[in-house]
Amino acid sequence: MKINIENEQLSFQALRMLSEVSSGQADVNEVLDTVKNIKGDYESWYDEWTKTANRVRQIADDFLACGYPVSASETYLRASNYYRAAGFYHGVLTVEGCDAQTKRKLEQLDTLALECFSKVIQYGGTSIEPVKIPYENTTLPGHFYKASPQDYKAAPTLIMITGYDGTKEELYGNAVAALKRGMNCLAFEGPGQGEMIRKRGIPFRPDWEKVVTPVIDYLIETLKVCPENIVLWGESMGGYLAPRAAAFDHRVAACVANSGVYDFMGSHIPGGMTRDTCFRAIAEASEAQVDAVMRKIMSEHPQVDWALKHGMYVFRAESLKNFFLMAKEYYLDGIAQQIECPTLVIDSEDENNFPGQAKLLYEALRCPKDYLPFTKEQGAAAHCQQGAKIYANGCTFNWIKDHLS
Incomplete structure (x- = not known):
């Protein structure tokens, strides 16, 4: 639509x-x-x-x-x-x-x-607790939604990871959907997201396991949730962040990538060029040369204009060249294969942010896995199924229920 x-x-x-x-x-x-x-x-x-x-x-x-x-x-x-x-x-x-x-x-x-x-x-009447999760020399802001004020410790817990431009508050709908299904939900912001970038100036980092591991520690050690039923769900760029974390922290019981992202910059590599050739060319070019090429493309494509300028902001990149070289590190080659937990990779027929990436992630996985494509016929073809969240979330939560012990 x-x-x-x-x-x-x-x-x-x-x-x-x-x-x-x-x-x-x-x-x-x-x-x-x-x-x-x-x-x-x-x-x-x-x-x-x-x-x-x-x-x-x-x-x-x-x-x-x-x-x-x-x-x-x-x-x-x-x-x-x-x-x-x-x-x-x-x-x-x-x-x-x-x-x-x-x-x-x-x-x-x-x-x-x-x-x-x-x-x-x-x-509001919903049991939402603002939390500050210890992380390196600061804290991560989050909201913990309790499935039951008395019995939440025995309930499964969903960790919601937003993406390139989201906030923990926007994840409210997913969190309430989790509550209806008897699950706790922790929605938080990591480096590059929400308050972390806008109020503290802390940019994205590719090794997202260094972010999620303290979150899981906090859930188990401080909030005392059931450690056997912790699920990661990443939205948009979170479709890279969640699998990256699951590859290194095997306490995760199940992982959802919506939409799956194998290579953050993969869909932007020009046809006929390999990944290595593309990034080598960028590294060898001057900032002015990279600027000249990309500014022309940005002037013709509003989505590209936004994506690159926003990327420079959330990565704290000093130039377009610097942004591309930083973004190169967001790549799951050799990492996706280390995921052990059941993983759901979601795709959308009209995916325009990371086209083709979900299928690449799914094919790279060696763990129990499922591929869930949403279509125009279902009214759910947009990135992250915008416009069809009730249906798409229903399918996703059904998969989670089927894969929890």
């Missing part, structure tokens, strides 16, 4: 917002009325979603003041997500060199998104 915005990147993000209606993180006309006023550029997107977020937050404030905490919580949930959407192009605008006033506004959007979600936790 394509939303009627000329810019393909903005169109996909609008579909992403509509997809979150099913979890209460958006409402249909709030999305459509916002989108119809967007002119097709990042600044217009920022302006219109900010207006909607402010309006919805005011409604939530009014509900709360009148003594309706449940209605307020539901409305704060949407406001939080709309603030997230408004600030979605934070990285791009930063890389493009936005002025100090715009930077302050973007930072304020992040703060408002977190404040609104804190009120969801406070008034």
Whole structure:
């Protein structure tokens, strides 16, 4: 499905917002009325979603003041997500060199998104505990959703890993779906994600096992969850991060990669070139040469423009050349083969972020494995099945249930 915005990147993000209606993180006309006023550029997107977020937050404030905490919580949930959407192009605008006033506004959007979600936790009735997970010389921010306040320690636990541009708050829908199935859920942000990059400036790292192992330690040692039934689920770029972690930490009982990513840069290697040849050429070229080639492509393809500028921000890359050479390390060759737990690799017929990568990951696995392709006929062909999350999540949770002891 394509939303009627000329810019393909903005169109996909609008579909992403509509997809979150099913979890209460958006409402249909709030999305459509916002989108119809967007002119097709990042600044217009920022302006219109900010207006909607402010309006919805005011409604939530009014509900709360009148003594309706449940209605307020539901409305704060949407406001939080709309603030997230408004600030979605934070990285791009930063890389493009936005002025100090715009930077302050973007930072304020992040703060408002977190404040609104804190009120969801406070008034929503769902057992959500904010957690700080020890990690190197800092902590990872997360939300722990308890399947049962009394008996959660015996329940299976799902670790939700977001991707290139997501937040732990956006994973709310997956977490609530886990609760309905008697599972705990820990949604967290690692390096390069959410608060870690925007508030602390900590960029992505390829060796994601160094991130997930402390998370599993925390679940077992501090929260005392059942150590035999811990599942990793990675969304989008998380389809690289989760398998990478599962290859090294064999306490994982099952792993889901949606969508599977074998080589983060694999689909961007020009036809007729091997991976080694491509990256050798980039390494030998000057920054100016790489810039000249890529800027032309970026000017013609909005999705590429966003992906590379956002990548420079979340990787803390100093140039496009630097970004490509850093991204080279996100590769599961020789690593996917070390995964021991049952693994589900999910693909989408219209996958545009990592086309062909899910099949490569599936073929590389030596563990018990399943390949789940979603199609146009099912209405689930978009990246991460945006627009069909209820169906896709149902299929995925069914697989998890079948593979837990």
